[in-house]
Amino acid sequence: MPQHPVDLPTTTVRLDHTVVHATDRRLSAEFLAAILGLEVGAPFGPFLPVDLGNGVTLDFYEKRDEPIQPQHYAFLVPDDRFDTMIARLEAVGTTFYADPRHTEPGRVNGLFGGRGAYFDDPDGHNMEIMTRPYARPGS
Structure with a gap:
């Protein structure tokens, strides 16, 4: 019997979506979508989704009464779209860095034979784009 597209093997676990807190969900969702070359979806309740195209959605959620706790989000991107x-990023005046601590402005890294860069979104989330996944022991 063929599997339904959303049925996963019993040994598979996959991230489906995650919430990204923002002071202005539209501003943050549109910023990231523009940088990655994606689109902002229709609101879904209090969330404004950005579909990453791999079955994972970032759901931007507005949190105006509390400070935003910056998080790190890393995106594996096609090498031919990295530049x-x-x-x-340069066009919108956002500085990018070769390192997660933001000490090497205007540079990209060459980790694991690929290229990568870090930048802040409007709420200070540390975003990363990379063309090669990080090598992990045993993989």
């Missing part, structure tokens, strides 16, 4: 993303 375009860097150009988009």
Whole structure:
């Protein structure tokens, strides 16, 4: 019997969505979607989704009464789109860095034979774009 597209093997666990807290959900969702070359979806209750195209959605949720606790979000991106993303960051005046501590401005890294860069979104979330996944022991 063929599997339904959302049925997963019993040994598979997959991230479906995660919430990204923002002071202005539209501003943050549109910023990230523009940099990554994606689109902002229709509101879903209090959430404004950005579909990453791999079955995972970032659901931007507005939190105005409390400070935003910055998080780290890493995106594996196609190598042939990386330079375009860097150009988009430059076009909107957002500094990118080669390192997660933001000490190497305007540079990209060459980790694991790929390229990567870090940048802040409007609420200070540390966003990362990378063209190669990190090598992990045993993988």
